[in-house]
Amino acid sequence: MSAPLSVKIWRGGASGELVAYEVPRRDSQTVLDVVTYVQRSIDPTLSYRFSCRVGMCGSCAMSVNGVARWTCRTHVSKVVIGDTLELAPLSNLPIIKDLTTDMSAFFDKWAAAKGQFKGDSNRRDDFSDIKPSSPERKKVDAAIECIGCGVCYASCDTVTWRPDYLGPAALNRAWTLANDVRDTAQNERLRAVAGDAGCHACHTHTTCSERCPKGIEPTAGISGLKRMAARAAIRGELD
């Protein structure tokens, strides 16, 4: 058996500190296994979030050695530096306690970016006919699988610099709706996402695209929103 892991975990709120724990190594051990071990065997007061453990729910995202990741889908062997792991709550979000963050602002921004579908049909209307091969549907397909884990938001430097920036996840959601041909709130949404706290704040660092566990590229969607907003503005539809 290899040497035990030396794990540092953020404890407390914003003014907390990293606390060291020793956790036995196991085969195929995930970072979430490590956190669970600490809570169940060392300190039951450790707070963290998880649910599905298989990369479906997106609730276990944390900062692992400085990089936001889903802990359930991250093997210790892939990220360990020597025998050490450093676990902290997601960046860019207020810490509630230990590894849990307050994600209210993150989700409020989805609403601010008009992330709700708005249609004009009802249950008596027939299904909309949208070909899977249509350009709009393909763009939606490339971005729709987001499960709202917050990894992109925590990784975004622009969010760090200006906390009112809507962020990659909310803009990615807006982009999927902007390409939904059934949606009737297009200009309203473009007005909400354009501007220096919206898509125009993006610096195209592409960290969101690099870190997204679902392989989504919010950067591409944000660029798409910029082009779409420009066209609408030229046509006078954003006034």
Next chain:
Amino acid sequence: MRASTQAKLWYAQRISAMVLALCVLVHLVTILYAMRGGLSATEILARTRGNSAFALFYVVFVLSVVVHAPIGLARIAEEWLNWRGRSLHVTLAAVAILLGATGLRAVWGVYAG
């Protein structure tokens, strides 16, 4: 700033960036080509004086800079200095006028001088 204005400014900066990419390339290649043969300033001026194509090219270049630079500076001022609003816009309008005036003066200098 209004969303539609922001979107239009972004578009103006994007288009001017495309023009500038081409202009800078032509500008640099011309310099390298001209200097390779060891042309003197007098010899260069002899070629640029009265050359309308040259003047037109650099007028486009200068106007693209006038559009492009203040928009970028505005973004830097907002993000790094937290400087926004009317005072910033007035300052950047002055920067745009300065860039345009000095740039066009330079073009005129090598065209007519």
